[in-house]
Amino acid sequence: MGREAHSNEGGGGRQEGQSRHVPVMLQRCLDLLAPALEGPDAVVVDCTLGLGGHSEALLEQFPGVRLVALDRDKEALRLSGERLAPYGERATLVHAVYDELPEVLRKLGIARVQGVLFDLGVSSMQLDEADRGFAYAQDAPLDMRMDQTSGVSAAEVLNTYPPGELVRILRAYGEEKQAKRIVSAIVRERDKEPFSTSARLVELIRDALPQAAKRTGGNPAKRTFQALRIEVNGELAVLERAIPAAVKALDVGGRIAVLSYHSLEDRLVKQVFAAGAATTAPPGLPVVPERYQPRLKLLTRGAELPTEEEIAENRRAAPARLRGAQRIREDIE
Numbered sequence: 001m002g003r004e005a006h007s008n009e010g011g012g013g014r015q016e017g018q019s020r021h022v023p024v025m026l027q028r029c030l031d032l033l034a035p036a037l038e039g040p041d042a043v044v045v046d047c048t049l050g051l052g053g054h055s056e057a058l059l060e061q062f063p064g065v066r067l068v069a070l071d072r073d074k075e076a077l078r079l080s081g082e083r084l085a086p087y088g089e090r091a092t093l094v095h096a097v098y099d100e101l102p103e104v105l106r107k108l109g110i111a112r113v114q115g116v117l118f119d120l121g122v123s124s125m126q127l128d129e130a131d132r133g134f135a136y137a138q139d140a141p142l143d144m145r146m147d148q149t150s151g152v153s154a155a156e157v158l159n160t161y162p163p164g165e166l167v168r169i170l171r172a173y174g175e176e177k178q179a180k181r182i183v184s185a186i187v188r189e190r191d192k193e194p195f196s197t198s199a200r201l202v203e204l205i206r207d208a209l210p211q212a213a214k215r216t217g218g219n220p221a222k223r224t225f226q227a228l229r230i231e232v233n234g235e236l237a238v239l240e241r242a243i244p245a246a247v248k249a250l251d252v253g254g255r256i257a258v259l260s261y262h263s264l265e266d267r268l269v270k271q272v273f274a275a276g277a278a279t280t281a282p283p284g285l286p287v288v289p290e291r292y293q294p295r296l297k298l299l300t301r302g303a304e305l306p307t308e309e310e311i312a313e314n315r316r317a318a319p320a321r322l323r324g325a326q327r328i329r330e331d332i333e
Contacts, residue, residue, distance in 0.1 A: 174227030
């Protein structure tokens with residue numbers, strides 16, 4: 001799932017090979033994780049392998065590290081497998097969703113890890129493959145499943161969900177203020193003919209929105225497509241389980257870095273990190289016992305943003321928000 005950005009925003013024209021794919025905020029991610037990965041026998045988990053750019057850089061920069069990389073997209077695993085083949089047994093690639101991390105580590109016999117990286121969102125490969133239906137800039141089947149072997153497609157969501165549920169999804173996951181207006185149009189149109197392609201949905205959204213709403217925030221379909229993608233892939237529910245599980249898997253001294261691409265993801269990451277970095281002691285205790293001490297130390301002041309230079313080079317990096325934390329003590333039950 002990880003996002004490797006290149007300069008072609010919104011999904012037109014696939015780039016051949018990986019020469020133009022540049023992982024977002026790569027050096028900053030490496031710098032955040034470095035102090036935990038320089039020791040012997042360090043294990044780092046890339047929870048969102050994508051095209052393997054971050055993973056390749058981790059293997060290259062830390063010659064002693066072992067990589068475990070997860071992705072739910074079999075095509076991403078195949079392409080990354082070719083890219084990471086020179087690293088041999090140092091790289092273990094697993095077909096899994098990132099909330100399955102505890103189970104993956106258990107099967108591999110790994111008790112604790114020293115580093116975890118999440119690069120959330122949609123990978124360039126998924127945006128650039130026209131038949132995946134992620135991009136609103138080109139006509140494609142409305143699929144949006146990151147794992148095309150399971151689950152319901154975006155078309156099924158549009159064609160079968162009750163109107164009230166569609167409104168909830170667009171508001172909650174797309175932060176779409178015009179959700180009722182868009183859903184009314186969807187319901188009216190799906191009764192005539194079920195939705196199957198993205199162009200028809202984009203056109204419907206353009207027609208449904210008032211002029212004022214079309215003047216701000218880029219493509220007016222962006223929020224609806226984001227909401228559908230999150231629903232189809234269960235992204236927020238998965239993330240809600242995955243971040244605490246990743247923190248739990250960290251060794252003391254281990255570090256986690258998370259790249260988010262919209263406020264819903266970033267807020268969730270912020271909440272988990274903030275809770276871990278806070279004392280849980282009842283107020284008024286003269287001395288805070290060990291079991292109430294913070295388990296995490298925050299490594300970023302708020303969320304860090306990509307530089308202007310990086311955004312100029314990779315437009316898909318523009319919405320990125322990076323947060324990091326370090327495990328500073330064990331959980332004491």
